[in-house]
Amino acid sequence: MVIVLSGFFEYDIIIVGGGAAGLSAAIYSARYGMKTAIIEEKVTGGLSSTSPLIENYPGFKAISGMDLMDKMREHAETAGAKIIEITKIVDITIEKKYRIKCTSENEEQYYCKACILAMGTKHRKLNVLGEEKLAGRGVSYCSTCDGPFFKNKKVAVVGGSNNACLSARYLNENLEAVVNLVHRRRELRGEEFLKEAVKSNPNIKKYWDSVIQEIKGQDSVQSIVIRNVKTNELQEIPVDGVFINIGEIPQNELAKKLGLKLDDEGYILVNRRQETSKDGIYAAGDITGGFLQISVGVGEGATAAVNAFLYIQGGWYSESKI
């Protein structure tokens, strides 16, 4: 019989996910003297690091996502946090108070007293030709972040939700972009006033019953090819940018396994202290929904860390949470 001993590690606080929220939590946690690890499935930086230019993180007028996330990563390491990358946590179980087990894909066990979940979201993608190649070069998933680069230009907005409607209005009404709204159905979903505002705006051209078949361009987006799903007719529309607003996918697999309360869209429910529905488990950043921004993530990460620290110090947690 062969006994294989796999790894076994102990920390005070483990943070699952190395985007802005996770890195901020790590900075605070390590500065509180907690033995802290970030465990990240890929490499730290999260979705933010895929953004070519970030102009709305206060303090940096313009910085690439990769550079900003490198700074945060270095900041967390300097503070004393251990960063463990390319390690996927596949299960978390609360064995008892102050003993939470995180198990990785290769069956290593990471124990901690409190755990901060910061797994973020994935952009829902169209999965069409040109989308991946031109991501960050005209293809964007966030009009708040990238809209200002398309002032007075021609853009497409894909989707029919509140978010797509807001995106279309913002790009046209605030940034004076010419907007082509591409929606696979005939009716918009979402709140009445938003739908009406989009429908009655003549500067938002609507392509109903239509999907994008291809995004064309060499170094940057030049046009989209759309297909009418009823007639199969194809049409090419010249645009400088494509905003894909068909939703985010919260990375909530671990939260589900833990039995945490989630909202209707699958985001982890938290209170203002970033406590989840289970003692000792905190959540921060995009995985908790709300306004998916780096600035919000760092604030929530900091709040999660201080409350995890207080919990470990002496059991300070809210009796009625969410």
Added chain:
Amino acid sequence: MVIVLSGFFEYDIIIVGGGAAGLSAAIYSARYGMKTAIIEEKVTGGLSSTSPLIENYPGFKAISGMDLMDKMREHAETAGAKIIEITKIVDITIEKKYRIKCTSENEEQYYCKACILAMGTKHRKLNVLGEEKLAGRGVSYCSTCDGPFFKNKKVAVVGGSNNACLSARYLNENLEAVVNLVHRRRELRGEEFLKEAVKSNPNIKKYWDSVIQEIKGQDSVQSIVIRNVKTNELQEIPVDGVFINIGEIPQNELAKKLGLKLDDEGYILVNRRQETSKDGIYAAGDITGGFLQISVGVGEGATAAVNAFLYIQGGWYSESKI
């Protein structure tokens, strides 16, 4: 009869207070194309700008408070926000939906459609000799911020609240500082486990019934003189740092005039969208309580701005708020 015409200004969004939360709100609001103004009683920067060194705002491993706040101010101006300084707003009234009047001390009127309150807090001070002169040079009001500079050193902690207890424990247990706790009463206030932890820790020396009479030092703190309020006996204790943890004073005068719901300590109640109890009025940062940190302020400022923008765009706000 002489008619004096005082100024009259119109904005989409007015932010009262120019600390980290206000500046972040301004960056987002202006980038959304909203005509935005920050109105600040003193000069922008808030309490953060008084900190000699900030090591816990993600992205900057070490920066002076003034430098960081200058960057945020410039960031907000570049985004298009107007910064109005040395102008004290003394009254805010909601005339009707989308028409909020902010009146300054010199009777100028600033109208806006939505208003973000970010007035922050003031540190409660001891008002003793040496306190002001040595602020930032050994005298601190925030152990989370400045504690790590006093690793293995001798410090005093002043106060008897939860916060003072946490501060004392953190400085001793996590940073191995020798702690002298100075409290004007014989009993600590606050949660039981915290009081017990402080009382039973022999490395936290307690001076009950005692107040600080003077903080001594030339370029930095060298000692404190304490007085026993029962015996009037004086005693000089050599220390490198003094952490004054006797509370924060929320700057809530305008919130009270507006009739906003406040918590027991006088902080403005908000939900996760930073909505207050009145439509069109948002609040962000230290004035809302919670974890008083720059990182949290910038997140809340961003969230307040996006929700104020959505409200102006089409009335999107929560029916039941707080």
